[in-house]
Amino acid sequence: MKVTRRQFFKISAGGLGSSSIAMLGFSPGEAQAEVRTFKLARSTETRNTCPYCSVSCGLIMHSLGDRAKNAESAIFHIEGDPDHPVNRGTLCPKGAGLVDFIHSENRLKYPEYRAPGSREWKRISWDEAFTRVARLMKDDRDKNFIAKNAAGVTVNRWVTTGFLAASASSNESGYITHKAIRSLGALAFDNQARV
Amino acid sequence: MTNHWVDIKNANVIVVMGGNAAEAHPCGFKWVTEAKAHNHATLLVVDPRFTRSASVADYYAPIRTGTDIAFLGGVINYLLSHDKIQHEYVKAYTNATFIVNEGYKFDEGLFSGYDEPGRKYDKSTWSYEIGADGFAAVDETMQHPRCVLQLLKQHYSRYTPEAVSNICGTPKDAFLKVCETIATTSAPNRALTFMYALGWTQHSVGSQMIRTAAMVQLLLGNMGVAGGGMNALRGHSNIQGLTDLGLLSDLLPGYLTLPRENETDYQAYVDKRTQKPVRPGQMSYWQNYPKFHVSLMKSWYGDTATRDNNWCFDWLPKLDKVYDVLQVFELMFHGKLNGYVCQGFNPLAAFPNRAKLSKAMSQLKYLVVIDPLATETSCFWENHGEFNDVDPATIQTEVIRLPSTCFAEENGSLTNSGRWLQWHYKGAEPPGEAKPDVDIIAGIFLKLRELYKKEGGAFPDALMNLTWNYRIPHAPSPEELAMEYNGKALADLTDPKDPTKVVLKKGQQLDGFAQLKDDGTTSSGCWIYSGAWTEKGNMMARRDNSDPSGLGNTLNWAFAWPANRRVLYNRASCDPSGKPWDPKRTLVYWDGAKWTGPDVPDFKADSPPSEGMNPFIMQAEGVGRLFALDKMAEGPFPEHYEPFETPIDTNPLHPKVISNPAARVFKGDLEAFGKGKEYPYAGTTYRLTEHFHFWTKHTKLSSIMQPEQFVEIGEELAKEKGIKAGDRIKVWSHRGFIKAVAVVTKRIRPLTVNGQTVHHVGIPFHWGFKGVAKSGYLANTLTPFVGDANTQTPEFKSFLVNIEKV
C-alpha cells in the first residue's frame, strides 16, 4: 500500500490506533511520522499562499476547531504545501514565521482615532470611523473637485486627497478599491508597484 | 516574468543581476539550483556585493551600483562585434531590419529633440521611415546605414571592455568572462534567463537597465523560449496583481490607460490606443482596445454606460499630469494635499527622504490608515526619541486607523511574479473587530454615497451609478468580485462564424477575453484576468500539479494570465516555418492546421506560418523592439547615465550630460543631492532573507533571527576608518543620518572606477520605531527624492553617504 504523507495523516486522523496502522503493513519509516500525526491530527487544514514575497509559496495552515459555526478557529501551525509546484513544501525563514505575524502583538483590533495635536489614540466604533472618514473625504472633495479645467473642458478629477493601495492585498480587494476610488475621480492613486 | 518560477529549470545560463534571488526569493531560487543540478546550467551573478546568490554562482563579477547599462551595453557590443547573435531570430522577430527616421541623432549624451529647460524630449524623430505603401520601411539585408541593427552597432561601439571596466569597476577579464558565457546562448538550442528585481527598478535609469537586458535577450533569441525570458522577480506577493489591476495614477485595469486632459474626445481616445499594424499581415492585438475598454465600463457602470454617452467616458478623471507617489508627496510637502488614505502601505518608511515625508504628512488635514499592523505611518505623529523626533502637539493632522484582516483570515487570489492567480482560503477569524479590506472600502464608499444622497455635492454621477449589486452590499464576497473581473455575457453571445449558434447565454461567465465585445454586450472588470472564473468555476483554485511535458508548465494548476498561458511570446520558440528552434523545449508548434503544444499558443491559433504573422502580437510591428521608438522618456536606445549622486561626479562617456537628462527633479531636491567630495561612498539599500520590508519586525521569529539594525562595509574601508566589526557607526547623506552596528565583511570589495577607488556601503532597511525587534532608524532617512524617468520609481539603490565611528 502506497500512501502519500497527507493521506497518511488522514488515515490516522480517521481514528486508527498506532498498532492498527502497523497492521496495515506500513514500513517502520512511515510509521515514525505518526508522532507528528498525533500533533496535527486534530487540526483543520486550510490552503493559503505566503503573503510576503512574489514567489507566493503554497501554505497549509493548521487550526484548532473544526469550522463549526460556534467554534473559533485559531491557527497554531503553518507549513509549506508539498503539492505546490513552485515551493514543493519548503518555506524560507519569513514564511516559516508566518504564524507569528497572525498573532503579532501589534495587530490592530479596533478602529482608533487620534485628534489633531493629541498624544493618544482613542478607540472608536466602526460606524463612527466610517462616518468620520466619509465626512472628511466628502468635504475635501466637494470643495476641491475639478469638473472643468481652465480651458473649460470636462476633466472630473479630484487631486487633493491621495490614496495608496496595498500590493499584499488580494486581487479582489485591489479590484474593488480601484473601482470605488476611481469613481470619486481620484488621480493621486498608487500602490507599491511604483516603488 | 515573461516565463515563471519553475521554468527557470530549463535555462542553460542564468544571470542574476539587479536582484539577489537566493536571499530575497529563497524558495524560487530552488529552480536555479535545479537548473544547475539537472540541466548543467551556469549561474552568473553580477552585483556590487558578493551575495548568497553569488556564493553559489559559477562566476561572480562585481559592479558599481547604478552602472548596469554600461555593463549590458558592453555585452551588446561584444555580441555584435563577435557575431554572437541568433541571426534568423534577429532578422525575423526584431526590428533590426527597420529603417529609422533621418532626423534621429545621438550626440554627446543627448538624443535628437532635447528640450533642456523642460528636461524632456520632442520624440518625433525617434520613429520609423514610412514607405510608399504606408508601412514602416525595412531593409532585409540590414546594411542600410539607418537600419536599427546598424544604429545599434554604432551606438554601443563606445561600450568597449575598457570603457565598461572604467565605468563599472568590473575587472576587464571578469566582464569578458561573463560576455563569453552569455554569448553561448546565441545557439538556438541554448537559453539564458535574466532574473532581476528592485536592484534594477530602483534607479533613475531603472527602466532602461531592464530594456538593455531585454535587447540582449532579443539578440540571443531567448525571448519566448523555455528557460529564457525577462524575469522580473518582483517584490510583494501581489505586486503583479495590483499592477495588472491598474491601481496606479494613470492606469485602468489590464494596462488600459486613463485619458489625458487633452483627450476629452472619446473616439480620439480609443483611436489612439487602437494600434493599427505598421507592417503588413500583423495582428497588433491592441486593435481590440475598444472591446476591453467598453467591457470595463460596463462592469463599472452597468446599464448606465451606453454607446450614446460614450460608455460614460466623461466620468473617467482626466490627467493633467501623473500623480505618482513622489509627485503626491511633493504636493503634500507644499501643503497642497489635504487628505491621504493608505491601505496596507507604510509610506513614511517606503518613500525616499524621510525628513521630507515627515514634514509633508504633518501638513495633512487628515490621514486614514488601513492596516493589520501598527505601522510607522499611522504613528508618524508619535515621539519615539531619536528614531522619530517629533512633537505631537504641533502636528495638527487628524488620524484614523482601521484594522484590517491578514491573508489567513480571508478568501481571495494573489498573482505571483509568474502571472499565476492562486486562490487562498480563510483559516481563522481576525482579532478583535478587524475587517477585510473589501469591507472597509465598501463601508467608506457606502457612507459616502449616503452623504451624497442626503446632501448632494460635487459631481455625484459616477459614484452614485457605480454598479454595486453585491449580495451583502457592505461586505461584497471575494467570489462575487472575482466573477466580476472575469466578466460575463450581458446578452446571448453567438458564434461569429455561425450566428445561429449561441455560445454563451445572457448572464453566463465568459470563457476568456476573446469573447469580449465593444457593443456593450459583455462586461469584464480586467480583461487580462478573463478566464479566471468561467462557467466551469474558479480556475484560480485548480490544484492539479501534473506536468506532462516535463517543462514545468502545469496548465491545470491555478490560472495564469493571459489565457492560462505560461510562457509569453511562445510563438517565438519556433522558427518562421513553425518548427521549434529546439525540439527539447517545445512549447508550441504548427501542426499543419493549427498552433498547438504543451503551452497555450501566444498567437492566432489558425494563422499558418506562410501568412507571415510575427510573434510579438502586442506590438504594431509584430516584432521585438531593439529600437524603442518614442516609448521611453530618455531615448530609443539605453544610454549610461550616472546616478544623481555619483561618487565620480562625472560621466566618463559624456562629461556634459552626467545623469538622466529626462528625469524629473523637483526644486529643493536638486539642492539636497550630495557630491562625491563630501560623501565619497556609494550607498545602496537592500533586504535580508529573514525580513520582509517593515512588516516582519512585528513578528517574533524574524525579530529573533535579525534583531538589530546593521550596516555592511568592506574590510578595506573599515581599516581606513578605524572601524571594527560590532562598532556603532553613523552613516549620513545630505538628507540625514542613521546609526547602526557595523558588519565588516569580505563580501564588499573596493572597486577602481575612473581612476579612483570606490567603496560601497550596504544598508539593509528593515528597522523602524514600531515592532517587536529592537528599534532602529528608518533607512530612507538617507535616500534621494528622485525617480526613474519613466516610472518614477525612487533611486534607492544608488546614492552617496559618508560614515564614521560613533
Ligand code: SF4
Ligand atoms: S516563504 Fe519566503 S520565499 Fe516563499 S513566498 Fe514567503 S517570503 Fe517568499
